[in-house]
Every structure is written in C-alpha cells, then in structure tokens.
Amino acid sequence: MRKIIMPCGLHCIKVNHLGVTLGGQEILKDINLHIHCGSLNVVIGRNGAGKSTLIRAILGDIAHTGNIEFKDRENGHIQKLKIGYVPQSMNVEKQTPVSVYDMIASYQSNVPVFLMRGKKVRREIEEHLEIFEAGHLIDKQVCNLSGGELQRVLLSMALMNSPNLLLLDEPVSGIDKNGMELFYRTIYNLKKNYDLAVILISHDLEYVKQYADKVVLLDRSVLRQGSAREVFKSAEFAQVFESRKEEA
C-alpha cells in the first residue's frame, strides 16, 4: 500500500485570469480560482457553461490566456504542478481487446503491451487498483466494465503519478445512486488522506451540498464561488438553476 500523507493545507494552486477563445468565440473569461490542497472543489453550471473547457484548459489541452501557479507556501518556491485527470469516458466499443492492464500500462509504462506483461508494472498497477478495491479487475476487458468499475480504475490510474491536483470531468454519469454515494465517499477519503486538491465537475447538486468544500458556479466566467451554502443561496445560483427548471 502507498504511504498515506496527511494534507498540510500549506500549499495551493492559483488560476489567474484564465480565458479561452475558440474559433473567435469567447468561451471562458477571466477565471480566478484559489484552490487549497486537501479540498474538494466542485464546478457547477448549466450545459455549455464551459465546465469541460475549464478542465481542459487547466490540463493544457487547449490554448488559454492567463496562468496557473502552484505555490508551496512553506518554502515559497514554485514547483512543477502534477495533474491527475479522470476523463468522462474511454474510447472503447464492445469487443475491444484492451484489458485494464493494457490500458493503464499504455499510459504509464514503456514495456510494449502487445508483446509482454512487465511484472513490475503489473504489480504497481495492481497496488493502485487495490486502493479502490479494484485489483481483481486487472485482466478484465475495459469494454466490459460497469460505469462504476471503470471509474475506480481510472481513479487509480490518475493516482499513479502522485498528482497534486486531481481533475474529474463529469464522472457521475451512467452510475446508479449507490455507486454515486460510494464515489463521493471515495473522493472525500482521497482528499483527506492524500496530499491533493480535487476539482470536480458535477451535475448532482444534492451530493455537492453534502461533500464539497467549495463550490464554483460557472457560466463563461465565475458567477459566484464560496461554500456550498453561500453559493446555493445566492441570486446567481437561483438565476441559473431556476431558469433551467422553467425551460424543462
């Protein structure tokens, strides 16, 4: 098992004036976020508010203005930020001959997966899968995993690089209520026991209220951020989510 590091609360990640323009259209404008390690930050907003774009911009997958700094407050110098990313889904259709080992090893190792299975790599993958009680899935085909199983596999993979920041993109779609509860509890334990900050895109306001340390209401820019209670009571929140109810 991996060593459990208690969060120090001393370092933070700052997103300064981040903006994204795609094809002449401004998708995100002047985003400022301050994220502490060991905190769960949830981004909410209507469809098309730019939530996934924000995640991809922080990942460096799309060009953006502004900057992201990672500060270690204890000794002041800036280290390289390591990001773990859990995508919405993987590109596997039925009958794709890719096992969980193949998938993780293709990202994490240079041992060619078509030729052989590296013993060391396999052990390492298994250890990380065990964190989420998914060790038995290592030889299963990725396309045969349930939504919840795939999520746990992807989470363990994201942890393999010991990230400082974990980004999760709408991971709760296609999972039943029990699975959701389990997922939020897992995330909660993660941020408590590992030295990392979490940014999560979520649609499920009920769980957000219960688990989030900080909520960011997004609609092209940050409309409101703060504790779940503050944001949920705000006029901006009512505007975004009440108007959505009317549409429906």
Place this chain on the structure above:
Amino acid sequence: MNFFSWLQYDFMKYAFLAILIITPLFGLMGTMIVNRKMAFFSDALGHSALTGIAVGVVLGVNNTSISMVVFAIVFALLLNLISGKVSSSTDTVISVFSSCSIALGLAILSQGGNFSKYSSILVGDILSITPREIWYLFVILLAALAFWLFGFNKLLAVSLNRTLAGSLHISAVWLENLFAVLTALIVMVSIKWIGILIINALLILPAAAAKNISENMREYHFFSILFSVFSGVLGLVISYYTNVATGPTIVILASFIYFATYWWGSRYNV
C-alpha cells in the same frame, strides 16, 4: 508426390519468402488500423497507388514506383491533417479524397487507350517478386517492428483518450503521422504483389478476426499475425496447385477465418 515439391522453383521460393515477410507485417499493422477504425483510410491509400503512377507518368519519371510511394506518403499525411481539422465525419472526407484521386489516376492512365499496361497492378502477382525486392520488404519489416516496440503504447494511449494522454505528456501527433507514413510505405511496396483491389482485405481481415476472440493486446497481436501468416502460406500453396491468383486465394482463406472467429466469439466470448 513430395508435399514441398512446389518449393523446387525459384519463383515459388521467392514468393514463399515474400509471404513470410509481408503477412506478419500486415498482421501487425492491421491491429492498429482496425482498432483506430482506419480501414477506410488504408483502403483510400491503396487506391491512391494509381494516382501515384499517373503522376509519375505525367512528370516523366522512369521508375513509377518512386512516384507512387512519394504520392502515397503525401496523400496519407494530407488525409491525417484534414480528418483532424474538418468537422464532418472522417469517412466522408476520406471517401471524397479517395474517389477524386482514383478518378484522376484512371483519367491520366487511360489517356490514349493504354490502361491495359497498368491493369496488372489491380490484381498483383506475387510470383514475379525478385530477391532485391524481398530485401526491401525485410528492411520495412524491421522498421515496423522497431516502431511498434517504441511507439505502440503511446499510440494506444492516444487512441483510448487523447486528453488523458495529453495530461500525461504523451504527445502523438508525430507518432500518428509516422504510423500513417509507415502504412503508406507498406501498402505501396506490397501493392505490386498483392494488387490494389484486395490489399486492404489483407490488412484488415486477420486483425478483425483476431479481435473477435481476443481479450487483451497480446492475444490480439498473436492471433492477428498467426491468421495472417497461416492464410498467406496456405493461400500460396493452394494457388500453386489450383492455378488461381495468389492474392485472392489468401483473402478467401482469411475471410473464412474471420467468419469462423466471429461465430466462435459470439458464442463463447461475450
């Protein structure tokens, strides 16, 4: 009658050697082409051979094989670039380019009623291969193996999720281009022996058959190469005794294997 009597002729020996090099190569490359859903792409590549020859004829190049290879590489890179940029679905874009290029090639080559001179490339003839050309194939096989050892994990990672790969600093734009170039090279070098009409079948069928019954990448590659070599060698022998063109015989065998694995896979491998 000696079972290996067909090997007494030099042309059969060379054809046998060529099959032993081409089929594993195709089995290997096919796995990635099938997984990335690039079957249409490699098909279009095969068709571009005619245009490559036509371009060579127009430019007055003596050795049209060179213009063919160069054109295919340019064509492959262009297809890669365009399918990444255009928002309409990739198969439509590829189809447009493929039809345009084959029409251009046919128009130029048929000018003056001379097309019969080039029609042999449609079916191909493995029995006419020379030792020098076998060496070329061998070098390409080594290159493909090296590429696979070095680049396969990254290519797989990107095909599974590009953004996730990017977050781990796996950038594959040049690897994908290299893969396209390698595919172009392999298709062009072997097209004279296999033929435009069926070369894609040889690339796709063994991998598609292997996919039906494999659960991981090692099984997938093992079966793909096994099916490819098996149908290649058996196809050559059968075509010798039945006096049928070798390429089609191989493809018919590979199709049988595909249907058999499809049946087996849907029954036992759900």
